[in-house]
Amino acid sequence: MKDHKFQRKALQVKEAQAKIIKYANPLEPQEISLNDCCGRYLAEEVIAPHPFPAFNRSSMDGYAIIAADTKHCVNGQFVWLEMVDNIPCGAVASVDITSGTAARIMTGAQVPSGADTVVMLEVTETREEEGKTYVGILKKQEAKSNITPMGLELSPGELVLPAGRLISAGDIAVLAAFGIHTVKVYRRPKVAVFATGTELLEVHEPLQPGKIRNSNSPMLEALVKEAGGEPVMLGSIVDDLELARSKVQMALDTYDFVITTGGVSVGDYDIMGDLVREQSGDMLFNKVTMRPGSVTTAAVRGGKLLLALSGNPGACFVGFQLFARPVIRLMQCASQPFLPEWSATLGADYNRVNDFTRFVRARLEIRDGSLYAFPAAIDESSVMVTIKDSDCLIVVPPEERGLSAGAKVTIIKLPGEICG
Amino acid sequence: MKDHKFQRKALQVKEAQAKIIKYANPLEPQEISLNDCCGRYLAEEVIAPHPFPAFNRSSMDGYAIIAADTKHCVNGQFVWLEMVDNIPCGAVASVDITSGTAARIMTGAQVPSGADTVVMLEVTETREEEGKTYVGILKKQEAKSNITPMGLELSPGELVLPAGRLISAGDIAVLAAFGIHTVKVYRRPKVAVFATGTELLEVHEPLQPGKIRNSNSPMLEALVKEAGGEPVMLGSIVDDLELARSKVQMALDTYDFVITTGGVSVGDYDIMGDLVREQSGDMLFNKVTMRPGSVTTAAVRGGKLLLALSGNPGACFVGFQLFARPVIRLMQCASQPFLPEWSATLGADYNRVNDFTRFVRARLEIRDGSLYAFPAAIDESSVMVTIKDSDCLIVVPPEERGLSAGAKVTIIKLPGEICG
Missing domain, CATH: 2.40.340.10 (MoeA, C-terminal, domain IV)
Known part of the structure; x- marks a missing residue:
């Protein structure tokens, strides 16, 4: 038994990663509210359903005019155009713009038909005459000024967001703009976490000689959340093979992924190591050519992954980042599961x-x-x-x-x- | 009125930031469970209550011995020591180690008194004789090998975590190790968010000519969460000064910080700008020498901050990151409120x-x-x-x-x- 423990076949980190991620199968997609989707992974690509912006949009407060009407602006002489409309944001023009006319328009409003430029409010003057308002412009205007053309950002049918993308605040803005108020994402994996070790005290317990508080479980809880999983905390157990076997089995039956910490070294009480070895057919690896964490052990049972991390905090942390995090992210179909x-x-x-x-x-x-x-x-x-x-x-x-x-x-x- | 709108006094970004953060007052501290504290800001520094590790700890499975007992190891001759104890993790020694004796010890267990080194299991042999077990060691051992000394990581009274620190998974491990199962953090600010603009549709509504869906509110909701605030979404209102005034007042009375988007430009419907100007005594700034977002406006009323961001998505985003995020973080006493x-x-x-x-x-x-x-x-x-x-x-x-x-x-x- 002891010899067997010492003679573990060591894998390179990338080999071990490749072995474990083969079993990191995507979970079911689910439809959630746009308001809840930040930090989740898109289950399907998003294609623009319409151009964005959806209309030619004024980017200034000013007047929508025909640029050619100002071509004779010279020597400080005003060109006067009749104001025929007033278009606040969210409204549509009541008349088209024809030569000699202008429409007052707000930033963000739809540019009326006929107009090809918007002249800034600040460089205009107005005068009233016989109940009509005239807009005075001093300088020659270029066509297409201060107008954001329809479809500038996205054309219909264009890929907006690829599947597998981690949804950010900026993504949410785009989804909202296209009216996508529910989003298909992959379910977060429920990740069971427990620690093994007769030396472990609960965090709230006073210190006792030879014992330490279980700091790995709360750390793993936070790391699982950070990776996008839902931690299910199963506490800690004493070093007992039978107890560990039934706990692991229950956890594998109930949750999507099981992570343990402790019990994978070469000592007599390394119960997780023993547990995995005794059914060696499903062991993926129990030694990795890395420090810390060379004893990191992984197995697959009934299609579910068991990752047994070292009880040493540094090794537990590194093992989580290299092996558990990619698994949790791949179960959500992340397009980039590994750390950069x-x-x-x-x-x-x-x-x-x-x-x-x-x-x-x-x-x-x-x-x-x-x-x-x-x-x-x-x-x-x-x-x-x-x-x-x-x-x-x-x-x-x-x-x-x-x-x-x-x-x-x-x-x-x-x-x-x-x-x- | 129009002239007044155009003549805004422009501040540099850093000047404007300095003005607004003066009013970003810390909220009350609250005691929360260790399990919920990741991503929160520590309200008080954490001092080590005891050494860590709390005892001399074996870092190997092997035998705790007195190194000097092996000083005569030469020419492949074993030194044999009597095994007098077996110390699993979490247990304490039943006898002290004296010259000529050894204790079997596990990784993580407390090194027994008298022993000054741990020799790895893999380089030892054992033999039984007259009901006693002897441990054979071939090579001379150095003192202090494979022992992590008490206090290596932290001494009692040492600063573990400073106040104002954003709590990470690694911090949680340290807090847990010291038995700190509830953590004092600052309350998350409740941040009211609403949009102004007659052009705005709800995200689920079909497009209409001249209108756009309100994409800034969902984006701001995600950004507030990311900054550590609790967004309170108050929807959008049409361009109506009375409505805006009462909505702002209600929000300031009820929540910790109010963010609006839209209505801060120079047009006739720029109600947020008008609203802030009409009580100019409490205006902090309404023009910043930045693009995008030069119209970003801030005011303080009854000690509460109102930040009126541009309705342009890019300007809204940049304005949030430069002004709202530091405020939200400072309300939680973040030691580093600004982006790097x-x-x-x-x-x-x-x-x-x-x-x-x-x-x-x-x-x-x-x-x-x-x-x-x-x-x-x-x-x-x-x-x-x-x-x-x-x-x-x-x-x-x-x-x-x-x-x-x-x-x-x-x-x-x-x-x-x-x-x-």
Whole structure:
């Protein structure tokens, strides 16, 4: 048994990711209100049903006229046009504009037929004569000025938003403009989370010798939400194989995806590792060539994924970002499930020698338009305090034997804003 | 009246921001569950109540021993130590370790008194003799190996999290580890949003000539949520000064902050502009030297802020990000209320000539560790479709007369992930 535990077949991170995402199947689409769709993933592409803008729109308060009527403006002489209409926003013209006439028009109103330009209110004068109003214009006007033409932004049939897109506030504006008040998105996965470990106290419990509070579960709860899932918190269990087996089975039967933390190392109480190994046919991997989190374990049972993360906070965090987050996003058909990889300049020396690829928690700074990544002072897998100050992971390949400040590195951008 | 409208005193963006944030007063703190606090702002600093880790912790499965007991390991000869204890995670030692003895210990367990190092399980052997178990070690061990010392991450009294910090998943892990199961945060502001404009249709209504659907309200709803506020959607009203006055008054009486869109231009129906001007004592500004959004207007009444944004979608969006977002965040005492400003390289020529500072919607790309900002193809203030594809605003000062690709520019990073 012990030998078997030690002899795990290690996969590269990308191999392990490829194995797990094969089982990250899309959930059912559902129709939700436009007001609730920010942060969800579009289940179908959105095609423009009509031109946008839907009409030639005045972009100024002023007068809709025929530009050619002003072609003789010279030497400070006014051209006077008869005002025949007044078009507030939301109204339509009552008459067409013909040569010698003008319509008062508001910003955003539909330009009347016949008019080909709008002259700004500020450069006009008016006079009354025999109950009629005349608009005086001093300067020659160009056609098409201050008019936003129909369809400038989008033509009918044009792709507005592709399927799989994460819906933003700007997307909502476009959907609203096209009258799309309900949106088809994929259901959020219900993600069961529990921790294993006889050492675990609930957060509200006082400390006891040798015990620690369960900090991974609340962290995972927040991470699941951030990834777009609905966390279902199943607490923590003591190190007991039978208990773990029934809890995992119940969770897999009931929820879309199960994440555990703890119990995947090589010790005698590594119950999640044992649990997955005992039905080895469905194990996807139980060793990954990464630090932290080399013991990250995944299995599929009845079509559902079980991801057993390390109990070390740093390893749990990194394992979540590399494996759980893409799964949660793919279950919603996200077109970009993985975190972005960028290059950056290493901001400080990094001297740890690694046998596996290391994912070093780090903080980005932008200096004069360039990205610098500063590794956290302590990046043991067991260390928790650096998670909160990290906005990226520096990828340090195993062949590196220390990296100097100024080296080009690849970083994985973590979700959220860049710290510096 | 008309002349008065034209002669607005224009403020620089930073001046206008300084004016409005003076009235962005912090709301009451409230105590919420740790599970609900991600994305909220800490109302008080968090100080470590105990060392973390709270005990010397084994970072390996193996044996806790006294390193000096192995100093005579040479020539492949085992040193044999008597195993006197077995310490799973969460347990405490039953005896101290003395010279010649060892305790089996799990990853994460408390190192027993007397032991000063942990030797990995994988490099040990065991043998049974007369009912006792002996642990064989081949190599000399260094003291302090595989032990995470008490207080490595944090000492008692150390600052863990400062007040005003946006709480992340990593912060939640630290709070949980210290047993902080309720967290003091500032209440989210209730932000009333309504639109003005006779041209506005509800999102579900069919198009009508000259009318447009109200897309700004749903966009603002999403933006308020993203900034940490609770939007209260008050619909849209026709262009009627009386109606607007009573709606604004009701909203100011009832909610923490009021945002309107539309009615701030120079036309005859610019009711929000009129409304603010008629009680000019409380007006903060009604012209800002920016494009889009130069007509952005703010007032304070009874201690509550009213922000009247342009009805043009692009101007509404930019005005929100520059003025409303900092207010919403400051009402929660955010330590960093403003969007970050970075420098970047302009990715494509930008040729618009500006009288005011222009905030050009743009998309960032990271190429070989450097930031490139690509201006949107059309950035009229009235244009909506480019909002969704922008992750930053390029700040183009008024003196610029066209910028060439490769120029250094300042950008304002918009909330959310970088597109490319």
